[in-house]
Amino acid sequence: MTEVQFLPHRGAELAYCYCPGTGPLIVFLPGYMSDMTGTKAEAMAEWATAHNHASLRLDYSGCGASSGEFLDGSIGRWADDALAVIDHVAPRGRVLLIGSSMGGWIALRLGLLLGDRLAALIGIAAAPDFTDWGLELSPADTHALATQGWFWRPSGYDGGGYRYSRALLDDAPAQQLLGGDIAITAPVRLLQGQRDDAVPWALSLDILKRLRSGNVQVTLVKDGDHRLSRPQDIALLLSTLAGLLDEDKP
Numbered sequence: 001m002t003e004v005q006f007l008p009h010r011g012a013e014l015a016y017c018y019c020p021g022t023g024p025l026i027v028f029l030p031g032y033m034s035d036m037t038g039t040k041a042e043a044m045a046e047w048a049t050a051h052n053h054a055s056l057r058l059d060y061s062g063c064g065a066s067s068g069e070f071l072d073g074s075i076g077r078w079a080d081d082a083l084a085v086i087d088h089v090a091p092r093g094r095v096l097l098i099g100s101s102m103g104g105w106i107a108l109r110l111g112l113l114l115g116d117r118l119a120a121l122i123g124i125a126a127a128p129d130f131t132d133w134g135l136e137l138s139p140a141d142t143h144a145l146a147t148q149g150w151f152w153r154p155s156g157y158d159g160g161g162y163r164y165s166r167a168l169l170d171d172a173p174a175q176q177l178l179g180g181d182i183a184i185t186a187p188v189r190l191l192q193g194q195r196d197d198a199v200p201w202a203l204s205l206d207i208l209k210r211l212r213s214g215n216v217q218v219t220l221v222k223d224g225d226h227r228l229s230r231p232q233d234i235a236l237l238l239s240t241l242a243g244l245l246d247e248d249k250p
Helices: 039-050 075-089 102-117 139-148 166-175 202-210 231-248
Strands: 005-009 012-019 022-029 053-058 095-100 118-124 150-155 158-165 188-193 216-221
Touching: 005 075, 012 039, 012 075, 022 039, 022 075, 022 102, 022 231, 039 053, 039 095, 039 231, 053 075, 075 102, 075 166, 095 102, 095 231, 102 118, 118 231, 139 150, 158 166, 188 202, 188 231, 202 216, 216 231
Parallel strands: 022 053, 022 095, 095 118, 118 188, 188 216
Antiparallel strands: 005 012, 012 053, 150 158
């Protein structure tokens, strides 16, 4: 296992695992309240090492092994965290982003920031703008935000449930992507389960429509759930990754 390292950034120590290698840096961006030890992230890192490709896994501030307060986090803050680690390990280098769920939103925001450095992007149940379509606030939620700065929701993906902060919601409008053109021109692959109970599979088609790139493919997995972490789902992710890297060769 690659040793966990730490990068000081904006008052937090950002945890990351970097393995040098050839080609674009492959970066895994976790989902909400997730971290770099997930099944898909570790499968990517193992595959990259086996094929001598550079790879990076990381934890956003307040998540996983990184320090900081989770409730201070937001899409903009976490995208900035990821960019800081990317620039630390591969300054000016080209990057292939893999974003899972909320990590797909962050990947799209990062893709815009990277510009010509973006080699390709893979979204796994990508969830841009989920604060709009995935969170309908009740009067109790609004009261909790006003009094304590966050509200809680049960989740089938975490026994402790999910906390949603005022920082996340206040920042979200500036990070929205689904209101117009998404000015990414690099190749994009969107993997989406049709039995996903968290992200509507039709959202991947909306993302496809808005991307400026002409090289975009959506793969719908009829019996796939939100995690897409079964052996066959991991195989799909790795074959998609290998195909993009082959495309990228001169």
